[in-house]
Amino acid sequence: MSTTALSASAPDSVLCIDIGSRTQDALLFTRGETPANIPRMVLPSPPLLLARRIAALTDAGLGVYLHGTLMGDGFIPALSRHLDAGRIAAMHPATADAFAANGVALPAALAREESCPENCSPLRTGDVDLSFWKTLCRHTGLELPLLVAVAARDLGGASGETPGNMSVWRDTLFRAGKDGVPAETLMHSAAPAGLARLAAIQSVTGGPVADSGAAALLGLLSVRAIAERSHREGLLLINAGNSHITAFLVYRERVFGVYEHLTFGIDREQRIKDFTDFRLGWLPGESVIATGGRGCLFVELPPEAEGFKAAYITGPQRDLLRGMGQMAAAFDDVAQTGCFGLLHGMGYI
Numbered sequence: 232m233s234t235t236a237l238s239a240s241a242p243d244s245v246l247c248i249d250i251g252s253r254t255q256d257a258l259l260f261t262r263g264e265t266p267a268n269i270p271r272m273v274l275p276s277p278p279l280l281l282a283r284r285i286a287a288l289t290d291a292g293l294g295v296y297l298h299g300t301l302m303g304d305g306f307i308p309a310l311s312r313h314l315d316a317g318r319i320a321a322m323h324p325a326t327a328d329a330f331a332a333n334g335v336a337l338p339a340a341l342a343r344e345e346s347c348p349e350n351c352s353p354l355r356t357g358d359v360d361l362s363f364w365k366t367l368c369r370h371t372g373l374e375l376p377l378l379v380a381v382a383a384r385d386l387g388g389a390s391g392e393t394p395g396n397m398s399v400w401r402d403t404l405f406r407a408g409k410d411g412v413p414a415e416t417l418m419h420s421a422a423p424a425g426l427a428r429l430a431a432i433q434s435v436t437g438g439p440v441a442d443s444g445a446a447a448l449l450g451l452l453s454v455r456a457i458a459e460r461s462h463r464e465g466l467l468l469i470n471a472g473n474s475h476i477t478a479f480l481v482y483r484e485r486v487f488g489v490y491e492h493l494t495f496g497i498d499r500e501q502r503i504k505d506f507t508d509f510r511l512g513w514l515p516g517e518s519v520i521a522t523g524g525r526g527c528l529f530v531e532l533p534p535e536a537e538g539f540k541a542a543y544i545t546g547p548q549r550d551l552l553r554g555m556g557q558m559a560a561a562f563d564d565v566a567q568t569g570c571f572g573l574l575h576g577m578g579y580i
Contacts, residue, residue: 242377245579249446249569250358250383251276252305252474254547257364258570259373260579266562266571270373273566277358278305284354285309294319294351296344301329301431302358304386307337314340321348326356333386333427358383358428359435379436380573382446384475385426396442397526399423400489409531411485414452417445418576439577443569444470444477444491450561450572451543452484453580457559465536467510469556470568471546475525476502478509482536488512492524494548506555510539 243262248255258271275283281302286309288295295313297320314320321342322330330337347353359381368375385396403412418441422429429440441449447470452458460466465482472494480488490509497505501522508514509527516526532539542556545568549558561571574580 241577241579244374244376245378245380245574245577246364246376247570247573248359248379248381249443249567249573250303250381251443251472251547252303252384253279254473254566256566256570258567259368259376260574261374262579266580270371271564271567271570276303276305277360278303281306281354281356282309285313288352289313289316289318292318294321294348296321296323296347296351296353297356298323298326298347298353299356300326300358300434301333301386301428302356303383303428304330304335306356307335310341311338314338319348319351321351329427329431335386357435358432361435379438380440380577381429381432381436381438382441382443382569382573383428383432384443384472385428396426396444397489397491397528398425399442401528404486404489404528404530407485407530409533411482411487411530411533414445414449414481414484414486415576415578417441417448417486418573439573441573441576442477443472444475444479444489446569446572446576447472447477447545448479448481448486448572449576450568450570451545451559452481453561453571453575454559457543458484460541464541465533465539467506467539467542467556469506469542469544469546469549469552471544471548471552473547476546476548476552478506480510480529480532480536480539482533482539487532487536488527488529490514490519490524490527492519492522494551496523499551502552503555506542 245260248257255276258269321344324343422433451468469478478490512529512532514527519527543559544552544556561568
């Protein structure tokens with residue numbers, strides 16, 4: 232099995248955060264600690280928290296002023312409801328430009344203001360608040376992490392362009408050709424061009440980043456039995472997230488195909504057909520996009536993978552795919568599979 236080599240100078244403690252549409256899952260790893268004893272938690276996601284703060288201001292009859300960095304767009308419906316209720320809402324122009332440049336449709340009535348208008352409460356946008364995590368460590372007696380690694384699903388491109396993460400996977404897969412992509416290379420020491428959300432996160436943390444689907448993939452490969460099986464036959468590894476389902480064709484811990492669709496975008500029958508065709512390399516990306524998905528990419532599939540028949544499924548919505556494969560999780564913790572995947576991608580486990 233292949234894992235990323237861990238340098239002797241690598242930090243002894245790492246905070247790993249996997250940001251989804253509904254939750255942010257976190258664990259604080261210290262070298263030498265057994266996985267069962269690693270402190271961990273599941274909290275509301277930053278976009279969901281921001282949506283709740285906006286809703287509270289709506290109910291209080293107060294205005295909203297948003298400023299900060301690009302983040303997940305799950306707060307936009309709450310912002311629209313705020314404006315529909317006749318409340319004031321404004322955003323700093325640089326923040327608004329960042330969202331618009333990444334294909335996020337902001338409400339038309341949202342004002343652009345350089346500073347917070349009167350009778351508005353300022354709210355900062357951003358996926359990672361390091362002060363929160365430092366305060367949490369201080370109050371719980373935990374060691375402050377020396378490195379922060381984060382996984383998040385990137386936003387789509389503007390003007391109908393190929394969504395960011397699919398574009399990066401396309402370039403990565405095509406560059407790898409028939410040999411596939413080593414799974415650990417889906418961890419990034421520097422956010423790839425086009426993944427603006429991950430770049431915004433990295434500007435705060437300074438640490439490595441990954442797509443949430445890639446982190447879940449790495450989490451499944453941290454399970455020794457799954458990684459070893461991938462050296463004998465091809466596997467379909469699936470992450471069923473709250474918003475998106477991402478699947479990978481994996482052989483010898485290398486990626487030969489990737490698929491992404493909305494979790495609730497198609498019915499079970501269509502999903503089974505998609506996976507059947509995906510395993511064989513027969514599923515056109517255009518067909519996935521036509522049904523509301525993000526796409527599907529392949530390189531030449533190795534015949535030794537034998538059709539990628541065996542499947543492992545993780546993620547919070549895995550029960551939707553029951554019967555399509557074997558349920559799995561890193562260290563028996565499905566909520567933290569992405570975080571363990573970050574550790575695996577960096578070579579810690």
